[in-house]
Amino acid sequence: MLGRAFTVTRAFTLTASCTASCCTTRLFSSKKLLPQLLPQLRPIIPVSFDDFRVLPKAQRDEVIKLWQQMGGGDERDVEKWCIDVTNGMEATAKTTKTTTETIETTETTNTQQGYILRFDGGSRGNPGPAGSGYVIYDPDGSEIHAGWKFLGERTNNFAEYSGLIEGLEKAKQLGVVGTAEGDSKLVISQMTGAWKVKHPDMAVLKQKADEVRGNWDFKWIPRADNARADEVANIAMDEETDGEC
Structure with a gap:
């Protein structure tokens, strides 16, 4: 306190x-x-x-x-x-x-526990016009924040990592912590240490994510369970804009 x-x-x-x-x-x-x-x-x-x-x-x-x-x-x-x-x-x-x-x-300086952060990212062309998105849910499952960002010409993996990083940064501002969930095997496996980071571009993104990861856990989920994060990532690509709600 x-x-x-x-x-x-x-x-x-x-x-x-x-x-x-x-x-x-x-x-x-x-x-x-x-x-x-x-x-x-x-x-x-x-x-x-x-x-x-x-x-x-x-x-x-x-x-x-x-x-x-x-x-x-x-x-x-x-x-x-x-x-x-x-x-x-x-x-x-x-x-x-x-x-x-x-x-x-x-x-209190203690963070609130039990929150869910879901993130996603996509690239139309890989590389191509890319966007990222994230959604934060409270322990009751209610959405409390969503954000998206247009990334320009980027790869799918870059967009996925960007969604995670932006979501973790917002969660830090809100003072919440819990489990970060995504349908990217690469991002989740690298964040948990199950896979090594070999590509230099991914190493830079992994380092940025580690800087804001705090006490978050990481979990892979099927794409069907990540529809809302996919939706906001597509807003970024469709409208070529950044936003939050």
């Missing part, structure tokens, strides 16, 4: 950035709403104060209910807020020189 002290001001002009959607929070009609809402959010979101849209639906509904009870708007307003509480509290402390108070909070 790691204690962290925050300095919170009495006047709030908030311009904190949202990590997941790259949007910027705006000044709300009720400037007193934020400090009233923070203590009630902590039991709902005990570990991570990340983008509103990555929260499980039950938690989103609770946040919306609290927001509306305190005079806030609809779900779209909550999404614009993004609920990055930690950054928000630090940002407000920098916006004014009014009287301040220090609030001692205790946050």
Whole structure:
């Protein structure tokens, strides 16, 4: 457990950035709403104060209910807020020189266990236009985040490794850990140590994956069980774009 002290001001002009959607929070009609809402959010979101849209639906509904009870708007307003509480509290402390108070909070540095990361990647031509994708599920099996990336002219194996690396990086941001699953025999076998890495390009990718693997386990799954990750990887190839939801 790691204690962290925050300095919170009495006047709030908030311009904190949202990590997941790259949007910027705006000044709300009720400037007193934020400090009233923070203590009630902590039991709902005990570990991570990340983008509103990555929260499980039950938690989103609770946040919306609290927001509306305190005079806030609809779900779209909550999404614009993004609920990055930690950054928000630090940002407000920098916006004014009014009287301040220090609030001692205790946050856990332990990651949440039991999550599933599924990744995929493909190349139309091998090498050819390539894309990668990943999906993160909570212990109840609910999807909490998905992302995809267009990679340009790459091989299938490059795209598969890219999906794993991007998924592990996002999981690290969210503070979750569990089992990474994919239908690439090569990637899973190399990550578990069952196969040696011989190709120099794969060695570079394996090193990048090792740098962000943390305490994740790795498991091969049939392609049929990896349909959602395949779907988001194809979004990257079809639209030649990066994205997340």
